Amino acid sequence: MPLCKRTEGEQDQLRGRRDPGLGGVSMMESSQSEACSAAFSGRRGTGSTSRRLLAHCSKAVTVGSLEEKIEAGIFPTPPSLGRCKFDRREKITFCSWELRKLASSHPNLVMVKLDATNLASITEAAAFVGDHLKDTGLNVLINNAGILKGMTLDTVSEEDMEDVYKTNVTGPLLVSKAFLPLLRKAAQGSSQKGLSCSKAAIVNISSLLGCIELVPATYSKPVIAYRCSKAALNMLTKCQSLTYKEDGILCTAVHPGWVKTDMGTQEAVMTVDESVRGILQVLPNLVDEHNGTLVDWKGKKLPW
Template sequence: MAARSVLVTGCNRGLGLELARQLLGRARVFAACRDPAAPHAQELRNLASRHPNLVLVKLDVLNPESITEAARMVEDQLNGLGLNLLINNAGVYSKVTLETVDSEEMVHAYKTNLVGPLLTAKAFLPLLKKAAQGSPEKGMSCRKAAVVNISTVLASLEKSPETFYKPVISYRCSKAALNMLTRCQMLSYREDGILCAAIHPGWVKTDMGTQEADLTVDESVRGILTVLSALSEKHNGSFLNWLGKPIPW
């Protein structure tokens, strides 16, 4: 994508880890997760030990202070430059139905899948603006400045009848709200030259997607990065899948 710098949340495993891995040859990568020192982040630490352009960032999307501190740390690392791309990937998924979901589960999903990306984009907005202002690029692109929210086809209101074989109520509702956030960000940030989009990564073989899924993480991420490299002003505020095909809201 030729972006100078990218920050990805939820990098300790699955899609986030693979995004960090495949972005390494294209940009300076800030790989964020709740606790980079934890045992479940060992693979991420191993990757960072081999690649000096991969910087580990402690960022808990449930903790506003952690998000603010992460933004300060990244700003120091960028040394006066802006952040070209923020990928809000961290999320939670629970197999709850209308019969089994409770308020605690619903609030947790909204805090992680919606409020976390909202506060993260807000904290990194000054760096995104700086990247947009300092870029020689015309129009909009992920090389200039962009916020990409990892969403899901399960958040599509129009497609819900055909996808409801997986009720996953808290996941659906919180990701549908994330889609609305994406549209609001598009309307708010476009004057600053910041592109905003929501991306469905497909049904991926991860802890979240299970091994019954259609896509490997490698296939999904290759598709996502191809889509991101082609995004332009006409895609601002769009909802696309990993192949670049539009998904109805």
């Protein structure tokens, strides 16, 4: 019963690269007919990684965004955009067309607007999802929106830091708070003991670039704002794990690897499929010992 997601986006060199993340809610059915739901929060665009992760969803409600209104979604099948030679607006339009085409042929797919940097939008999306799920609650919330700007200590600006933190840290914080009542409802309604994604969980998509202990080995790519934001996201995950454990909610950060996407570039060492297969195997196996930790796509614990 794999529940997961991640996505890649595109932005020019001056603005930096974006890992936009999808917003969505996916209800899945296991072989034991146990209903599960998963929500994915995002900011801009759509990507091949998310589409393939979400290809395993049998029932879905998509919370997402597009262009400045931020519209995205869950893909029940994995069409591939590849490295399209479109500018950002053209690519977003193409992604929107694919989403709407999928929604028209899959009655289980519903698209909902969500801007992970706008509190009003987050609140509205959470209310919609709550109405859709009714009394079942939400099993998994995956925060994957992200921005990467290739700035060094000499070139990073105040605006860069604020922009990256708003998406990579404040966004997951606000989205988690908005969807918390639904996660609590799922945990309270579960007969399972211990913590797990099939009960209730918050999964924050992070990066080993946020690991302070590993900086000497990874500093060939400074990306200062991104590194600092992921370190902050890791701290947020730890704080969430201590706070929400009493509610029966698992909180874990996941490093998906350096993946060949628009954001990761072709310099990356992993394909989308390799990352996706790994994460799909990791999420169902997350338990109490993973609460408040950072793991990679293989399930290996990473140092903070």
